[in-house]
Amino acid sequence: MLQSKLFYITQKDLSESFVVPSHKFLVKSGYIVQLAAGVYIFTPLGWKVHRKIENIIREEMENIGAQEIHMPSLINKELWEETNRWKTIDPPLFQVKDRHDKLFGLGSTHEEVIVFLARKKQLSYKDLPFSLFQIQNKFRNELRAQAGLLRTREFYMKDLYSFHRSKEDFKPFYERVKEAYFKIFKRCGIKPILVDADPGTIGGEFSHEFMVEDEVGEDRIYFCRKCYTGINIEKGKELKCKNCGGDMSYVNSIEIAHIFYLGEIYSKKMNLLFQDKDGSKKYVIMGCYGIGLGRLMATIVQKFLTDKGILWPDQISPFDVHVIEIKSKAKKVREVAKNIYNLLSKEKIDVLYDDREKSAGEKFFDADYIGVPRRVVVSERGVKDNVVEVKVKDKIKKVKIKDFNKNFKKYLSL
Numbered sequence: 232m233l234q235s236k237l238f239y240i241t242q243k244d245l246s247e248s249f250v251v252p253s254h255k256f257l258v259k260s261g262y263i264v265q266l267a268a269g270v271y272i273f274t275p276l277g278w279k280v281h282r283k284i285e286n287i288i289r290e291e292m293e294n295i296g297a298q299e300i301h302m303p304s305l306i307n308k309e310l311w312e313e314t315n316r317w318k319t320i321d322p323p324l325f326q327v328k329d330r331h332d333k334l335f336g337l338g339s340t341h342e343e344v345i346v347f348l349a350r351k352k353q354l355s356y357k358d359l360p361f362s363l364f365q366i367q368n369k370f371r372n373e374l375r376a377q378a379g380l381l382r383t384r385e386f387y388m389k390d391l392y393s394f395h396r397s398k399e400d401f402k403p404f405y406e407r408v409k410e411a412y413f414k415i416f417k418r419c420g421i422k423p424i425l426v427d428a429d430p431g432t433i434g435g436e437f438s439h440e441f442m443v444e445d446e447v448g449e450d451r452i453y454f455c456r457k458c459y460t461g462i463n464i465e466k467g468k469e470l471k472c473k474n475c476g477g478d479m480s481y482v483n484s485i486e487i488a489h490i491f492y493l494g495e496i497y498s499k500k501m502n503l504l505f506q507d508k509d510g511s512k513k514y515v516i517m518g519c520y521g522i523g524l525g526r527l528m529a530t531i532v533q534k535f536l537t538d539k540g541i542l543w544p545d546q547i548s549p550f551d552v553h554v555i556e557i558k559s560k561a562k563k564v565r566e567v568a569k570n571i572y573n574l575l576s577k578e579k580i581d582v583l584y585d586d587r588e589k590s591a592g593e594k595f596f597d598a599d600y601i602g603v604p605r606r607v608v609v610s611e612r613g614v615k616d617n618v619v620e621v622k623v624k625d626k627i628k629k630v631k632i633k634d635f636n637k638n639f640k641k642y643l644s645l
């Protein structure tokens with residue numbers, strides 16, 4: 232991608248005040264643009280990062296055998312009423328009316344729709360277990376939405392639902408989802424705390440949250456630094472960790488995922504049955520598992536902000552390599568930079584090439600905001616000595632142009 236062609240909006244002189252650093256960064260550097268409170272447009276830069284997160288999640292869901300589906304956002308009132316959540320769900324639904332005065336709730340979660348779908352199949356014990364997921368828009372009628380992508384009213388969510396014969400069959404799958412989640416967050420550069428949690432209006436017997444320690448987080452948890460587990464309760468007396476006996480600290484944290492054992496709650500309310508081996512009809516045992524993508528992106532930003540901008544984790548970065556050509560009268564500079572851009576692009580490496588007629592200062596300023604962890608700087612002085620400057624994270628090296636062109640994957644740690 233030529234940077235001169237990148238649709239890129241920076242808002243460096245914002246007067247509004249921001250409560251949360253990631254919010255300020257994402258707006259100032261043009262990853263997102265606010266449309267209304269808690270409603271955002273993702274620019275090409277922001278959407279590239281979001282898509283990378285989406286693809287990591289999709290890969291790890293497919294790795295545990297879950298199949299992707301797509302459910303609608305418009306969910307009819309009658310379906311919500313089967314579980315009595317039309318009026319009781321918290322936060323309340325965004326309700327819309329069609330031209331025939333028929334009411335719909337915009338999906339904030341999809342248990343009703345997934346059970347409706349599963350009911351369409353005459354389930355036998357042979358069909359179980361199975362799991363389905365989607366990655367699509369959710370709507371939350373939040374009271375406040377001031378923290379950027381940490382709390383929005385429309386956002387992408389990955390929601391996974393699993394169906395089982397028994398609690399015994401459910402448990403190993405729940406553990407596999409936990410493992411898959413840890414893999415996802417590791418690939419995103421984040422180490423979450425696993426917390427015993429309250430199931431809230433989703434319901435169910437037990438649930439776990441994945442939390443990230445952060446002072447801007449709205450949840451306060453007790454957390455053990457030794458084994459990274461925690462509990463979500465009001466501050467009380469000094470606690471010891473149940474897992475390892477370590478001391479627990481009381482910290483602010485961001486919830487990046489929540490997984491639930493639903494048991495028979497939804498299958499009972501909506502009459503989802505399967506035929507067991509002995510011919511008897513039984514309620515299907517269910518689990519559900521969610522990750523909010525925008526909030527995860529904001530949490531990653533919180534962790535990877537630098538004093539100049541950001542340094543994205545490898546797998547999330549909007550581009551693989553940033554080639555920066557320092558403006559010069561010497562034609563050779565453009566030649567070398569262009570050649571590197573073409574060479575890397577041919578290898579399917581996603582390169583952003585700064586070909587703009589801007590000063591070196593402006594280019595580096597923008598580069599720090601775009602935050603690609605691999606950089607190649609082509610300057611007049613370098614070209615005179617037949618070298619380019621290669622920067623991988625915080626390590627800078629001068630490399631002979633000839634050597635670089637032959638072995639760029641090695642020099643870029645690709």
Ligand SMILES: [Zn+2]
Nearest residue numbers: 455458472475
């Ligand atoms: Zn512990």
